Amino acid sequence: MLVRLSIVAGVCLGLTHWAPAQRKQNPAADLLLELIRVNTANPPGNNRDLAELLATKFRALGVEVEIIPTPEPQRVHFIARVKGDGSKRPVLLAAHADVVGVEREKWTVDPFAGEVKDGYIYGRGAMDYKGGIAVFAEAIMELVKNHVPLHRDVILLSEADEESGPYGTSWLAQSHWNRMDCEFALNEGGWIIKNAQGGVQYVSISTGDKVSIPLLLTAHGTSTHSSMPRPDSAIFTLSKAMAKLADYETPLELIPSTREFFETLAKTSEPPLSEYFADLVNSKDPKVIEEADREISKNVLLHAIMRNTFAPVFLKAGFRGNVIPGSAEATLNLRVIPGSDLQGFIAQIRGAIDDPGVDVALPSGDNPDAARVKELVKEAESLQSSSTSTDLYRALEASAHATWPGTPVTPYLFQAGTDAIAWRSRGVPVYGIYPYPITPEDLTRMHGNDERVPIESLEQGTEMIYKTLVRVASQ
Numbered sequence: 208m209l210v211r212l213s214i215v216a217g218v219c220l221g222l223t224h225w226a227p228a229q230r231k232q233n234p235a236a237d238l239l240l241e242l243i244r245v246n247t248a249n250p251p252g253n254n255r256d257l258a259e260l261l262a263t264k265f266r267a268l269g270v271e272v273e274i275i276p277t278p279e280p281q282r283v284h285f286i287a288r289v290k291g292d293g294s295k296r297p298v299l300l301a302a303h304a305d306v307v308g309v310e311r312e313k314w315t316v317d318p319f320a321g322e323v324k325d326g327y328i329y330g331r332g333a334m335d336y337k338g339g340i341a342v343f344a345e346a347i348m349e350l351v352k353n354h355v356p357l358h359r360d361v362i363l364l365s366e367a368d369e370e371s372g373p374y375g376t377s378w379l380a381q382s383h384w385n386r387m388d389c390e391f392a393l394n395e396g397g398w399i400i401k402n403a404q405g406g407v408q409y410v411s412i413s414t415g416d417k418v419s420i421p422l423l424l425t426a427h428g429t430s431t432h433s434s435m436p437r438p439d440s441a442i443f444t445l446s447k448a449m450a451k452l453a454d455y456e457t458p459l460e461l462i463p464s465t466r467e468f469f470e471t472l473a474k475t476s477e478p479p480l481s482e483y484f485a486d487l488v489n490s491k492d493p494k495v496i497e498e499a500d501r502e503i504s505k506n507v508l509l510h511a512i513m514r515n516t517f518a519p520v521f522l523k524a525g526f527r528g529n530v531i532p533g534s535a536e537a538t539l540n541l542r543v544i545p546g547s548d549l550q551g552f553i554a555q556i557r558g559a560i561d562d563p564g565v566d567v568a569l570p571s572g573d574n575p576d577a578a579r580v581k582e583l584v585k586e587a588e589s590l591q592s593s594s595t596s597t598d599l600y601r602a603l604e605a606s607a608h609a610t611w612p613g614t615p616v617t618p619y620l621f622q623a624g625t626d627a628i629a630w631r632s633r634g635v636p637v638y639g640i641y642p643y644p645i646t647p648e649d650l651t652r653m654h655g656n657d658e659r660v661p662i663e664s665l666e667q668g669t670e671m672i673y674k675t676l677v678r679v680a681s682q
């Protein structure tokens with residue numbers, strides 16, 4: 208049965224001596240329900256109403272707020288700034304307000320109704336990342352309500368255009384950097400994963416994101432009448448190259464955060480996986496490492512974080528039923544570990560294809576797409592993971608230990624990209640977390656159907672973020 212949580216925790220019936228509402232207070236859950244009910248699917252990415260909703264709540268507490276318009280009036284950035292005494296630089300909490308669209312017929316609930324079932328809140332964005340907005344906003348409002356004296360500003364930034372669109376944080380940073388400048392920031396990223404007993408297995412905090420780069424494969428042949436096939440078919444040449452890539456695996460590349468992550472998994476998993484995790488980071492025997500890699504790689508997420516990856520995403524060839532086309536093109540989506548040798552990675556792909564008839568190249572030319580790729584290449588080659596020896600990372604670690612005693616905390620390389628690049632490319636450390644314990648099964652629903660987040664996890668997450676902010680920002 209579906210139950211709607213009341214937004215108003217206690218309904219006044221004129222009987223003032225009555226006890227407060229029976230339901231335990233969980234303001235982050237209430238706020239999340241409100242946020243889900245504002246449809247911010249991107250495209251079209253209208254998030255102005257959501258910004259107004261947040262503005263009302265923060266203004267009511269006397270907090271300075273700002274809604275920053277983009278060239279498209281419905282896509283806005285929202286900023287709430289709780290003032291500190293200025294003796295230290297701000298801490299910023301970034302959370303994107305847009306969400307991906309839905310395949311509505313595949314959901315068992317209305318994705319934009321904010322429904323509560325079996326201890327979960329369901330809805331598009333419940334996890335990614337309206338849950339994050341709710342937790343961050345509630346933790347910050349709690350600081351204000353408790354009159355915690357601050358030595359630095361605490362900033363909430365609820366962003367436009369993270370999932371798609373041109374006016375995300377990189378756009379904001381170009382025109383409004385002074386508003387988002389900070390000593391360090393929180394963002395989406397790592398996971399708090401539940402174990403089978405309902406406790407927390409580990410807390411992972413992402414310190415880097417992979418960079419997404421397109422790579423073009425082009426085969427050439429004679430363009431001619433299809434009644435007279437020739438041996439130099441561009442489509443066949445490209446197909447053979449693709450078949451080779453289908454069987455090719457990129458080498459392991461374990462950066463320090465990935466090593467630490469697998470060490471944590473080795474300590475918190477059951478055999479035989481725990482042994483494979485330990486072998487992966489400790490063994491010197493290539494055969495043992497290879498076997499560990501093979502077993503661990505059955506988990507596609509883990510497979511993705513221990514190497515650069517490539518995936519075919521577009522094929523383009525042919526235009527008439529009676530013409531053999533003169534070229535055929537495939538686009539691979541590369542996901543590159545920050546700081547990795549990109550040219551070396553491209554050389555591996557070229558080597559795997561091993562055919563001079565197939566050009567392997569980054570998009571080039573005098574066009575905006577090529578210019579964007581140039582920037583991405585620079586980022587992939589120069590970006591380093593954020594340091595774990597900052598006050599914010601240490602505060603996250605200590606608060607996670609306080610909230611879930613005995614649970615290991617580890618840095619993590621996020622397998623996808625986020626909008627953290629706006630800060631990291633300017634040297635500002637960013638730490639990513641989905642601040643609520645979830646199961647691996649919950650995780651698979653992200654960007655999928657019946658996305659959900661456990662209600663009690665929102666409460667725990669708010670506690671953890673609140674404690675983090677007190678540690679890092681209170682006087």
Ligand SMILES: [Zn+2]
Pocket residue numbers: 303335336369395
């Ligand atoms: Zn997200």
